[in-house]
Amino acid sequence: MIIAVDGPSASGKGTLARRLAQHYGLRHLDTGALYRMVGLAVLLSGGDPADEAAALAAARTIDLSLLEHPELRSEVTGGAASKVAAQPAVRAALLQFQRDFANENGGAVLDGRDIGTVVCPEASVKLFVIARADVRARRRHAELTRYGVEVSYETVLADIEARDARDMNRAVAPLKPAPDALLLDTSDLDIDAAVQQALSLVDSRLAELKLGSRAVRNRP
Ligand code: DC
Numbered sequence: 001m002i003i004a005v006d007g008p009s010a011s012g013k014g015t016l017a018r019r020l021a022q023h024y025g026l027r028h029l030d031t032g033a034l035y036r037m038v039g040l041a042v043l044l045s046g047g048d049p050a051d052e053a054a055a056l057a058a059a060r061t062i063d064l065s066l067l068e069h070p071e072l073r074s075e076v077t078g079g080a081a082s083k084v085a086a087q088p089a090v091r092a093a094l095l096q097f098q099r100d101f102a103n104e105n106g107g108a109v110l111d112g113r114d115i116g117t118v119v120c121p122e123a124s125v126k127l128f129v130i131a132r133a134d135v136r137a138r139r140r141h142a143e144l145t146r147y148g149v150e151v152s153y154e155t156v157l158a159d160i161e162a163r164d165a166r167d168m169n170r171a172v173a174p175l176k177p178a179p180d181a182l183l184l185d186t187s188d189l190d191i192d193a194a195v196q197q198a199l200s201l202v203d204s205r206l207a208e209l210k211l212g213s214r215a216v217r218n219r220p
Contacts, residue, residue, distance in 0.1 A: 001024065001124050001206075002102050002110070002125075003024070003026070003107075003109040003126075003127070004110055004127070004181075005017040005020070005109060005111040005129060006115050006128050006129070006177070006178075007111075008130065008163075009032075009164070010137070011129040011136060012131060012191065013127075015195075017111035021108070026106075027108045028108065028110075029102070029110045029111075030111055031094075031110055031113075032111070032112055033072065034094050035081040035082075035085045036066075036073075036077050037063065037064070038058045038059045038062065038081065038084045038094075039058075039084045039085075040071060040080065041062075041066060042055055045058075049084050052087050055083075055089075059084070059094055074149070075144070075159050078159070082167055085170075086172070091118075098119045099120070102119065113175040114174075114175070116178035117178045118173045124206065125182070125201075125206065126177075126178050126181040126182065127201060127202070128178070128181040128183050129186060129194075129198075130183065130187075131185060132187045133161055133164065135186075135187045137153060137157035140156050141156045182205060
């Protein structure tokens with residue numbers, strides 16, 4: 001069973017994907033962390049994330065120790081991730097790893113931007129998680145403040161809007177719902193309510209799939 005969870009930054013998709021993985025006993029891959037590691041590696045080496053040669057070299061030699069780096073979750077790294085992610089060669093270099101992860105050991109939950117459309121178009125269930133930009137900026141601002149980062153709400157909102165525009169308008173694997181994705185708007189939901197809605201969407205999709213396969217088996 002593969003569950004694809006896509007959506008823009010700070011929509012809640014990461015937390016939802018983790019909670020779904022726990023609930024269904026599946027492994028979880030945060031694919032944004034892959035692009036963040038690539039973006040951060042380029043920044044740490046003094047390079048420009050928009051430079052295709054530098055980004056591709058970082059994607060080919062991905063350094064997993066960067067998962068523990070204190071800057072991995074920063075807004076600057078998020079921006080760099082979004083720039084390396086717009087490059088087709090970088091996306092191609094990370095594709096097989098994501099597909100292998102999804103298909104090993106009976107499935108997984110993957111969250112990102114193009115899981116339902118490109119990485120796992122065959123996923124059993126696809127969720128597309130959205131929230132208004134102002135709500136996402138407030139969430140991200142509160143999170144950064146908790147980490148002791150001093151930044152204004154307006155700056156966070158502008159960063160989120162710039163990243164949305166880059167992720168949605170790029171030529172390759174843009175952020176968009178798959179035609180068979182189930183939409184979940186978390187703007188007015190707290191995390192527990194969002195998890196409950198996600199579980200009920202996934203359960204009803206799984207029930208439909210079961211009914212569908214029974215109907216096929218029982219066809220005369
Ligand atoms: O989910 P996140 O904010 O950690 O992702 C960081 C960036 O990586 C995001 O701006 C776009 C990119 N990304 C992507 O293009 N495709 C994915 N499957 C996951 C992330």
